[in-house]
Amino acid sequence: MSVTRLLRRCAAMLSLAFAAPPVQAGPDEASYPPRFELSGFGTLGAVTTDDKDVWFTRYGVNFPGTKDPDFSPDTLVGIQGSLRLTPYNDITLQGLVREDGDASQDPQLTLAFFRQTLAPGLSMRIGRVRVPFFMLSDSLYVNYANPWVRPPVEVYGLNPFNDLDGIDFIYHARLGAFDIEVHPYYGGGRIPFPLGKARLKEVLGVNLGLSRGDFSLHLGHGEGTFTLERGDTLFLAVANILQRTGQSGVIADLSGTHGRTSFDSVGVQWEDADWQLIGEYARRKTNRYAASAHGWYLSLGRRFGAVMPYVMVARQKLDEQFADARLPPGLPAKAWDLFLVSRNNAQRSVTLGARWELAAYAAVKAEVTRARPDDDAWGSYAPSGDLQTTRIGGRTLNTFSLSLDLSF
Template sequence: MIFPPLQCARLLLLLLLLFAAFRPAGSAAADAGTPELSGFATLGAVTTDRRDMWFTRSGVNYPGGGDPDFSPDSLLGLQASLRLMADNDITLQALSREDGTNSYDPRVTLAFFRQTLAPGLSARVGRVRAPFFMLSDSLHVNYANPWVRPPVEVYGLNPFTDLDGIDFIYHARIGALDAEIHPYYGHSAISFPQGKARLDATWGLNLVLTRGGFSLHLGHADARFRVKYRDPQHVALAAGLAAIGLGSVASDLSGDDGRTSFDSVGVQWDDSRWQVIGEYVRRRADRYVTSSSAWYLSVGRRFGAFTPYVSLARQILDEPVARATIPASMAGLEAGWKAYLASRNNAQRSLTAGGRWDLSPTAALKAEFTHARLDRDAWGSYFPRDKAQLAPIEGNTANTLSLSLDLTF
């Protein structure tokens, strides 16, 4: 069952309790207006032609669980907004989806107070969307995206989706362009099958320029970075490296002292018939994760309610998690080291052909077929169904069929 009834009830209760906690009491609440309630959902299914590997979304879902697999894309979200006074409001959002710990427990994904400071300038305090990508604002509301999911080669490079902190959004007119300037600061944390990760002292700046159907996104972020791996593969490898005097290498695999940066450039063009979307991102890290870059280009053409599209995507390894020279006499440790590096490398290339059928102004049915080739030393966006040492998947190709029904209400 994709959304157990108990989890759905807990999601509704959580949102209502949070909303009640922030709502003004007495007549002041009535004067402020009524709350705006909305929701969104995706029912998605994924299958591949490989019986030795699962499709997975890095940092989003737990690998496997069935074939077809409903966990990568299926979700249910509810949102409430309330205007307190003429120049401020609050927004709460809760989401239920399978996370990296194989749990559907509802999670608060937005909870912020917004204050208008001046014409065109507002500040938000609390939990806001982490704006690392061009399409970060619509990441959970998949109805707003043309595909079954944003290309994993790009959007898998930074799985942090929310930020606890503060941001400012300033809208201005620059000649014929509409400009949005978006600085932000905060921290974030996620869990994934191998452990946990956290961003601290995260600061960033985005610039979006729009004119008609064209928009340009530019973004940069820096953060302190920590990763704690707990999977048996990591524990065994770290112990083996320490035993041969490579403890410094082991300390580069997991810990609290990392630094990372993230850059993104994106463009969109839509003339109501043709839709062109492209994005390039780059992640730099001094330890714990790879330094990688990725891009995609997607072109779609509308024919009434039906929009076929094709997408090319690529993720490239720039620097591995760490480097080590293993003595030739330690063949077992060397093999374990190579397998470890492959498991932390998501580099691959893919070609996707799909279509979107808008059933109504609030519902869309999507289907897409993806042919992916993993780099020879990478797991890409897949996860072995058996132990990696027994069933290596690096260098393989996979054909993946994805279906989704996206709703807003």
């Protein structure tokens, strides 16, 4: 069955759910007192690399730092409030302060939705929700829930859009010995982008979750349109070169408002009292503005009381660049090559780390990552000095990360 037919079938099932009899109110629902719940979370994180001519960065999440150690990739603080109106509906708001991709630290509204129970096991949310592109999307900001200092950038850097303005449905059911969750969604989002605009529009997708005991499986697919309008110095220089060499048509593949993209992800997790095994694969496919790529990681941890050491291997690989130009040798060709390299995050890495559970609401994590960006890529790094003379691709870089995560 094609993906389009699958999405249409999910939509038809949801329309039947609306036609089903509504959840019957209890005898005392009219007197149900509204209940307010407040919670918070935060991370204080520091990152440093052994080579001081490069910065570690999470593309689309934070702006490359200018200090060593750098606190911008992981440090954040958030607060969430939920108002339960009746047993069948509630309102949730979540605010967050962190450095974004435009180097701003202005507060962000990351959740703002109304949830309604439509039938037993079926709920609907309208407003701003978390876009569920990954297995761990729900805990991207609440890093205390994750075993590592941060989710692996080789996978979670493939799609920096985290918030979705739209509507979704979540259906829970029991199928034999398995618990299943079906999660269709529709909407769009935006992220701060240095000297430009980045928007995701008309996104239609569906996730399937399957769990039994210690094992869980995630499957997801989404597709839509996107805007990526660049205005940075390197892009403007490349656009000027293309214009002068009679290749102005290539500019439309570098920046604009008519891109299309699809995103697929598969994740598995197995965890008991002593061991934790997590793996995930994701693929981003685009027709312009951003490179098509895929990535995966595999993480294994072992608990010894309050301490869990872990090892993780990860890989991101370029599938296809988003444009092709033919320039004469010399400075124009070098500028074009630098532009493509700076937009390629392909790399491989090995991480050794440990998590120390201080309390039921606090954890300290430390990890060392040995990464090697591909020869024609910057990976998860950016030059701290001159773009033309700093070579990143093909080097082996060691990154040390330390964080304190809180959930209260």
